[in-house]
Amino acid sequence: MRSSKSGAHLCGAEAIVDENSISKTVYSFVKRALSSKRGIPDSVNLKVEAVKKEPVYSPLLPVFHVSQPPSEVLAELFKVASVPPSLGLSFYSLLLKGPSPTGEVMRGALIVEIPSGKRLEPDKFKGVRASCLGITSRALKELKEKAGKFYTDRLKDALVLTSKICSYPNVLGELCVSDDPDYTTGYFSIPKIGYFRLFNLKPYGLSKGGRVIFVNSNLEVPAFIEYLKEFPFIGNSFPGYYFELPFR
Numbered sequence: 325m326r327s328s329k330s331g332a333h334l335c336g337a338e339a340i341v342d343e344n345s346i347s348k349t350v351y352s353f354v355k356r357a358l359s360s361k362r363g364i365p366d367s368v369n370l371k372v373e374a375v376k377k378e379p380v381y382s383p384l385l386p387v388f389h390v391s392q393p394p395s396e397v398l399a400e401l402f403k404v405a406s407v408p409p410s411l412g413l414s415f416y417s418l419l420l421k422g423p424s425p426t427g428e429v430m431r432g433a434l435i436v437e438i439p440s441g442k443r444l445e446p447d448k449f450k451g452v453r454a455s456c457l458g459i460t461s462r463a464l465k466e467l468k469e470k471a472g473k474f475y476t477d478r479l480k481d482a483l484v485l486t487s488k489i490c491s492y493p494n495v496l497g498e499l500c501v502s503d504d505p506d507y508t509t510g511y512f513s514i515p516k517i518g519y520f521r522l523f524n525l526k527p528y529g530l531s532k533g534g535r536v537i538f539v540n541s542n543l544e545v546p547a548f549i550e551y552l553k554e555f556p557f558i559g560n561s562f563p564g565y566y567f568e569l570p571f572r
């Protein structure tokens with residue numbers, strides 16, 4: 325699902341579901357589009373298509389619930405991911421300003437090469453979108469049980485998306501700041517380590533945000549973009565929801 329107003333992106337969502345759940349899912353996506361805090365859309369596009377490639381089933385990243393303010397931990401997280409903290413923080417600031425060349429929100433993610441800081445996404449206005457994402461009912465049950473009162477559908481969607489991104493070789497990490505003005509929670513995730521859930525990552529009321537995928541220079545951009553767009557990825561287990569950082 326993709327909704328927009330006067331051509332500007334408002335919100336998007338997707339899922340891999342079995343046939344019996346198609347109508348229910350389409351209904352929930354339309355509802356989501358119409359209740360977006362970013363405004364009432366003048367266009368909602370929905371596409372339903374059969375999964376054409378054999379899905380990859382993979383464990384989701386573990387989630388670390390970070391109680392410290394982002395300003396205290398982000399630099400350390402960037403270091404763990406081998407992203408120079410000053411570069412990581414400069415892209416964090418860019419997301420808060422609006423990362424497209426016109427200062428608007430992008431539909432997709434930036435791809436940033438480390439250590440050069442060069443932006444590799446072919447379209448700097450749109451960025452790159454990851455698609456073909458799903459979660460098994462078993463993994464969803466584990467996530468709901470382990471996250472308990474901290475579970476939200478947004479957490480589920482973001483965790484599946486970033487687990488797919490982080491499964492690709494030469495990805496170092498991914499930073500996400502929501503563009504929803506009343507949603508200030510985001511994350512930084514690091515392959516094989518985890519999803520660090522960060523609170524108060526932006527000022528309340530700000531309609532800016534985005535995603536940055538940090539990669540090293542061995543990454544082949546066209547193959548990575550094809551993987552993000554076209555290879556079905558289904559999370560099939562969830563390791564745990566933790567309150568202690570794994571490296572302190």
Ligand code: AMP
Nearest residue numbers: 430431432433452453454502503534535
């Ligand atoms: P959200 O977490 O939905 O508020 O999205 C935050 C930002 O992440 C958006 O402004 C987009 O730039 C980017 N984004 C959202 N969905 C995707 C996706 N499926 N793939 C890549 N980037 C995305």
